[in-house]
Amino acid sequence: MKKTMLKVVVCAVLVAALGWMAGGRTHLFAATHLFTTAGAAGPVEIKIDNYSFTPADITVAAGTTVTWVNRDDVPHTVRNNDGTLKSKALDTDDKFSMTFDKPGTYEYFCSIHPKMTAKVVVK
């Protein structure tokens, strides 16, 4: 477990350094890679808190189940334009899960607070 953690940290540092060298988008880049390395095809959780999805940009392997959990005091939804993602209104601590079998980019938003946008990239 310690070794894995070390790997993740080293990876994160490397990725951050690369991102810094490439200029900009460091945060996004690092977050994405942390999840693909640490998560592999295991379940992934996206937290809804402070009117935002965290992480907002995530890459997962095909077949991964992603679970959204609402930690806000107000309800949110997870929806997209073509209806592939369509959660009910999630009250505090409610969860919504979706298994992504097909590769692609899934942009989604909260239909109650549409300023909240995010995406899941399936590879």
Added chain:
Amino acid sequence: MADFIKDNLNADGVDRRGFLKCMAWAGTGTFCLIQGGVLKSFALSDIANRGLAAAKGELSFVQLSDSHIGFDKAANPDVTATLDAAIAKVNALETPPEFVLHTGDLSHLSKPSEFDTLDQRLKSLRTDKVFYVPGEHDVLNDDGAQYRERYGKGTKGDGWYSFDQKGVHFIGLVNVMNLKAGGLGTLGKDQLEFVEDDVKHLKSSTPIVVFAHIPLWSVYPEWGWGTDDGAQALGYLKRFGSVSVLNGHIHQIMQKVEGNVTFHTAMSTAFPQPQPGTAPSPGPMKVPADKLRALLGVTDVNFVRGKNTLAVVDSTLA
């Protein structure tokens, strides 16, 4: 109290385009007076000094907003009690209001039991006329079918309508449906056509009151506090001498004057939300229990025909 706005409006009201903020902190409220489309604001505590306590019109009504029945979190674990307090305040008014407008978020989660509780509480109002527009919390999961069944009888589209009361034309709009990713509140093509058509036959001297849940003006787009096509709707009202826009959604009082239009948002009867940009998100504001009621409220509107005056009074529940 340093927050009230002094007499700094010119008679034409066009030189003041910035926000006129009447934040009702610490138990103060705001008294607002519109004369010829120009709005003046006073701290409630200042009304007596200015001799405005007896300001009465031919028409007065009350705006309630954002009751969020069903919300039970720390910011206010008993939203039914604070709604009751608001109703008591309305019933205690010297001049009983002609009717009550509720500008949405009646419920927190669109549950039938939440709507039932609201209906039951509002029965104790001393007026049986209540007009509604939905908030985004009232149309969850069913695109507003239940809302329209309960509150939208005789309305058009998603629940929009208009009516006349003592010479004032009221337009209730729905800007919480079909919201687009990254966008703000939306009225949509059909509703815009309705507004354009609805006012065609009216004389330009008719006072207009537009009410909708999400502000029709850009309060703070970063938090979604605005309506994408709100300006287009208001464009149809340009020729009118007096237009007042009443909204809820942001759980605090804000006012702005743009030429002939005065914009006004109301407090919530349930919980306060932070001032734009002062918090990481617009989530419910947790305040000490003894401060809560000072941040919740009721809006009382007086219309005086002939003098073309609309007075908007916000009082807190404290």
